[in-house]
Amino acid sequence: MIGRKSLGLLLMCVLLIWSMAACSNNENGESASNEQNENVSTSNGAENAEASPDEEAVLEAPPIEEDASLIVWDNGGSDLEWAQFVAEKFTDEYGIPVEVQEVSQSDAPTKLQTDGPAGLGADVFLAPHDQIGSLVASGLILENFYAEEYRENFLEASVIGTTMEGVLYGYPTAIDTYALIYNKDLVETPPATMDELIEQAKAFNDLANDRYGFMMEVGNLYFLHGFIAGYGGYVFGDNNTNKDDIGLNNEGTVQAAKLMQRIHEEILPLKNEDINYGLKETLFTEGKLMFDINGPWAIAALKESGVSFGVAPLPKLDNGKQPISFSGVRAYYVNAYSEYPEAASLYAKFATSEDMLLKKYELSGQLPPRKSLLENEQIKSDEIASGFLAQASSAVPMPNIPQMSVVWDPVGNAFATLWNEQSDPKPLLDAALQQIEDAISLSE
Template sequence: MRKFGLVSLVMLLVMGLLAGCVSRPSDNGGGETVIPDKPEKLVIWESDEWVKNVEKIAKKFTEKYGIEVEVVGVSELEQRDTLKLDGPAGLGADVVTWPHDQIGEAVMAGIIIPIDEWIEEGTLEQFYEGAIMAMHYDGYLYGLPKTIETTALIYNKDIISNPPQTWEELWSVVKEHTNKNDNRFGFLFDFKNFYFVHGFFAGMGGYVFGFEDGVYDIDDIGLNNQGAVAALELIKEFTDGGYLPLSTDYDVMQDQFNLGRTPMIINGPWSIQGFKDAGINVGVAPLPTLPNGNNPMPFSGYKGWYLSAFSEHPYWATKLIEFLSNKESSELRFTDTNQIPPRHDITFNDEIAAAFLAQGEFAIPMPNIPEMRVVWGNVSDAIDLATRGEMGSQEALDQAVKFIRDGIAEMHE
């Protein structure tokens, strides 16, 4: 598979231009690495609500390395655009943060650079493989993960004491707790939203893009293969049988669960506090195994720390990224924010966090390439057409893949 595309060549040129103005390790001629001089200060951008947590971690970094760290509150949604403007003027941060699916567009914009050159040996092995996979783009590592989010089975413990572990058990619970005349359903999920049903597609053998050696192959699309068609047929079993109303969307699912009218849904950790506030005795478990015996493989989303292309101190900024992501810092972040770190060496006493992390073991990172933007709507349309009976599952997915290919071609014109 081609590893070095146009983006990689551009990044190599950018890194070459930056080489004369940034501090980096060098060989002193005797085979020993010379560490660059320490800067007086490094700057981190973090969302306003988490600034206090990062300030605690930054203080520990300063105590260890003697480098002042300034933590500036900047919304994750605004950091990319702000860095494009402030970075060239020397006003940007050394370390920035946002969801991993924005890495591709940030690389294309030239505002972050790889950290492979400065990362300490053995660091990557501390994280879940999927988390490190998510931090890569076009074969290069651009950051380290700080949090994971994925979807799992959320259930009402006052209605269901033991969540189903197999597909057969799931259907047993669904039928027991469905009363169509009373508008009660045993299991609701936002079935036309590909984010929430990707676990079925991937678990049955479908995939979005081929992936090898840290590179996505946009010519290899697996959304209309035998596994993907089987996954759509599983969804149709619910809709065709009247166990999942065609009107179900995210808001309907949420409302029905909050009212205690459905005992099981698919959702993520962001929803938990709202359920608790509504008085629901909420539980979380991995999604039941599929008819083929595989675990569902939902999308996982990661937030990471990234190295600004405008940092004059990439070595020390990378040391800061490592420090922000280490075991002690990750435990402190979870304590302060309930955000789950994707590390092997942290055990959670919190049963909800542990359940999401257990599901995360099977999750697949959302592709972080710009071409994903043409996937979402087309797959959702295919699900809609198939569940309404306007097309068969194979035909609907074939059409979706055609439209996805057409959309990608337009992006590259």
């Protein structure tokens, strides 16, 4: 099989040889013979010796392996229905048979560890972006063959999330983030700023009757990150890739901690341990909660309950900045042990085309990471999807380096303590940072 780089080199050699021949003059001072030019023209499939841009694109297209056939792993439910739809369309387009098997995105990376080297794994499989570190370290996935196209056409968060050490590996299929979910019967216009949210929530509060203006999981870094990053805090430096640069005790993180303490003091005087997902859902569906910070996974239950609700981006902070939420990215990856890497890469590209991702949205409601679909009228008219996508445009992916696993608990515990005890944030955040650094050192 000729790889893409080898093919490009071959093309350059052909053009160089032709150029040298064209420049050699005969005795009459004329350029190379008509016979030579005809031979070159024939080999390029064009009338003229010099290939047009369109012809060059054809020449540089990856050679698809003869007799290729593919296996694809994807989730069950609507994801499986979509994958089967894509496979059928791909086969119609390229004549390459595709078998879709149900293997969940959480199981696929582990299964590939054994099935991949044995030649039994899928050619293309779905995985969450935070698994990319181990997949790359194990040599199990190939880089994205069309990287520049994806960097140009996909949301930045989806590209960063599926990139490792500057190399793009993923073909993003969906992006998740959280936003502000509000009860339409209680809110005329969603707040543009956190000051407005606090004011509206305070006016609605009736704690004696279990009425709350606002709730969120106050000891969960996943949700806290919006405020932390909005004020200038960060988990790891260099786009969350530098384990030696941790910004979870800087001034920005301290400002986020002080905002949380203000929320506790003014509108949500419950202990951290008394706030949970089930309580928020119950209060919201009963019309006793005005605002909740939550994600697309909450939507099905809200729709089933019949409550009237909307989704809006997180309100701006008092520094004028948009909170920068964490996002999760689902993506297809190509198995490094595939017999048909060119066909598999073409399939992953086809699956993440505009038409296929729009179909995925129609079947599952999952947010498409293609920039062009942000302007699609069908999606723009869907208030829920457009609300989450508006926030997703300001999101950053959760770090995908292995050291992230030791960050969640120390930071979450620090925020839970400063929330419950109204403690000075800086010493607690310093202690959390030390705990993280110690854990990273022990793992090396």
